[in-house]
Amino acid sequence: MTHALIPLSDWLRLAPDAPIATGDMGAVSRDELLSRVAHWCQVLPARPGQRWAVYHQDTVEFLSLLLALWQQRCTVCVPGDDRPATTKRLQRRVDGFAGQYPASLATYQHQSHAPSSQPEWQALPADFPALEIFTSGSTGEPKPVVKTFAQIESELAALEQLWPGQHDAVIVTTVSHQHLYGLTFRLFWPLCRGQLFERDACQFTEDIYRRAQQHPQFSLVSTPSHLGRFNPSLEWHSLSSKCRGALSSAAPLQRQDSLQVSDLLGVPVREIYGSSETGAVAWRAQHHDAEARWALLPGISMQLNPDSTLTLRAAQIAGDGQTLSDQVALDPDGCFRLLGRTDRIAKVEGKRVSLAEVEQVAEQHPLIKSARALALSRKRVEIALVVQLNDEGLQCLGAQGKRGLVREIREAFKPHFEPVALPRRWRFVEQMPYNQQGKITMDALMALFHQDEAKWPELISRTSTAQTAALVLRIPAELIYFDGHFAGNPILPGITQVHWAVHYGRQLFGTDGDFGRLEVVKFQQVIFPESQVSLELEYSAEKNKLGFRYYSDKGVHSSGRICFS
Structure with a gap:
């Protein structure tokens, strides 16, 4: 049976009397x-x-605020988070804050008398700027993207045409x-097609499994970061029917994870x-035979550019089309097939991270x-x-060590970025790796992290x-x-400890000859990640023998003699 979508711009008047x-x-x-x-229409001092x-x-509360502000002819700005730096940026742009914001920002009174009757709901014009969302710009400053009802409803119609x-x-x-x-x-899509949605998001695979058990039928909307960590030991076969x-969206899903x-x-x-500017524009589903390719959604036209990027045009895309950042x-x-991004936006656990913004925050330290x-x-x-440190930074590095300094600097990033987007790999250099043309190449930067790092x-x-x-x-x-040794509780393998002892022995004492055998070797206590050992x-x-002993404040971890032939 075919269901016509309820227009989002007129949902309040046309929605059927059914659970949401x-x-x-x-x-x-x-x-x-x-x-x-109706409550929020009464409470919010919006014009x-x-x-x-x-x-x-x-x-549900988010949707209530959204619909109420639309009824009052307001554009709703939807930030990706409520971090202090994000909120500070918005203060220069918006007239009010609604929802889970500090009382100093959300200045309206949350309590009010229940309205005696519901307002007369109004249909909104197709060209009304319903939403303003934000995407990471190439300069590091989040870029606002406006969505009209016509654009949103056009995208929903394409999805419904493809997957009724x-x-x-x-x-x-x-x-x-x-x-x-x-x-x-x-x-939006479930709301306009009359499909029930869960009001709370799942955090872990076990949450998905528990929630899915409660429904006769379910559909999963997720991301590569969650699907890549799917726990196969749960009784999924009991839910497959x-x-x-x-x-899945936000970043390409690894083929093995998809399968x-x-x-x-x-x-x-x-x-x-797709992108924030375009919405959903293409899709694929992996199969066991070969890597799947991307196919356009209905109503999308494309043009291949000389630099192998695509310019897309559709009713859901503003202006004369949008050029995507992937080759x-x-x-x-x-x-x-996607070949890689051309801009300075990285996708980390499905989140878009502006590398330019990371640099800006770092250089303010x-x-x-x-x-x-x-x-x-x-x-x-x-x-x-x-990172190239200044004189004070070099003094701190000498006093605190790399680990302590990284911990201190990372604190400056937390108001600006979600945890998955925080820098995880660090190199402190006396001078940036400029080439003869005075430029810093990506190859030179990458080389700093490929030098025996792991x-x-x-x-x-x-x-x-x-x-x-x-x-x-x-x-x-x-x-x-640590990879695979062991899952969930990694420890340093004994063979690695022997390998390191051989390496430093050759480096410090000039030991020669081939590895022969081990004598009186003992592995007494495990060594965990981020430990400090002597x-x-x-x-x-x-x-021609090298004795070794690993120890810490926990005691001796391992010891033995390495015999060279």
């Missing part, structure tokens, strides 16, 4: 929602033409409605591609002279920072004589030797 959302406290009826909208910032973690049905499946989600992906797929769909989730849920994972390989049938940010693609994408401990101090040495080592959590070495040139 569900949660641990039960279902939310249409009348309950309308009562909350037509104003812009109001809205932040609320409860999806499944209206009885409850939307279970891990995504926030404070981002465009969540707004569209968690809130209930699952009607799975969506695993598809096998567990019994449905293909549909990935959505693509376009096939004759119109499908394409009193200990930093200059900084360069980059994204490292390993098991997961991580933000890395190359294979060796951090050497804090070292003293040595002709036959003995004492080293103090920090054991970085990112060592490759390594004692003693070399007998006559016997």
Whole structure:
């Protein structure tokens, strides 16, 4: 049976008398929602033409504020978070704050008498600027993007044309409605098609599993960061008959993760591609035969540019089209593959992070002279920072060590970035790696993080004589030797400890010959990530043997002799 979408611009007048959302406290009826909208219409001191910032973690309360402000002809600014730096930026842009903001910003009275009757709901014009969302600009300053009702409804119509049905499946989600992906797929599309959605987002795989068990049918709206951590040990086969769909967006999902989730849920994972400026424009679903390609949604036209980027045009896209920041390989049938981004925006756990903004925040720190940010693609994408310290910073580095200084500087980033976007890899340099043309190349920056970063401990101090040495080592959590050894509780393998002893023995004493055997070796206590341990070495040139002992304030971790042939 085909269901016509209710226009978002006229939802208050046309919505059927049916539940809207569900949660641990039960279902939310249409009348309950309308009562909350009427309450906010009475409470908010909003005037037509104003812009109001809205932040609320409860999806139903967020929706109530949204609908109430629209009825008062206000544009709603939707920030991705409520961090102090974000809020400070918004103060220069908006006329009011509504939702979970400090009382000094949300100056209205939350309590009011219940309205005796509901207002006469008005349909809003298609060209009304309903939303203002923010995307990371190439300069580091978040860029506002305005969405009219016509643009939003055009995108929803394209989605409904491609994937009709499944209206009885409850939307279970891990995504926030404070981002465009969540707004569209968690809130607006279900709302306009009369589909129940959960008012609270899931945090962990176990939450998804528990919530899905409560519904006869469900569809999952998630992100690569959650789907990449799906726990396969849960009894997903008991839910596969209930699952009607799975969506992923915010970044490309690894093929193996897509296939695993598809096998567990019994449905293909549909990935959505687009941007804040364009909305959803393409999709794909992986299969076991080969890497899937991206196909355009209905109503989207494209043009391939000389630099291999795409310019897209559609009713949902403002102006004369939008050029995306990814380079693509376009096939004759119109499908394409992504080749990488051309701008300075990194996707970390599905969040867009402006590398320019990371640099700006770093260079405001009193200990930093200059900084360069980059994204490292390993098991997961991580933000890395190359830092040139000023004189005071160099003194702090000498006094606190790298670990202490990094901890101090990271605090300055927390008001600006979500935890997943904080820099995780650091290099302190005396001089930025300029080339002969006076430019800092990406290759030079990357090289700083490829120099044995993941294979060796951090050497804090070292003293040595002709036959003995004492080293103090920090054991970085990112060592490759922790991978798979063991999942959830990583420890440093014994063979790695022997390998390091051989390395430093050759470096300090000039030991020669091939590794022969181990004598009296003992592994007494495990070494965990981020530990600080001491390594004692003693070399007998006559016997060509190297004694080693790892110890800390916990006692001896390992000891033995290495015999060279």
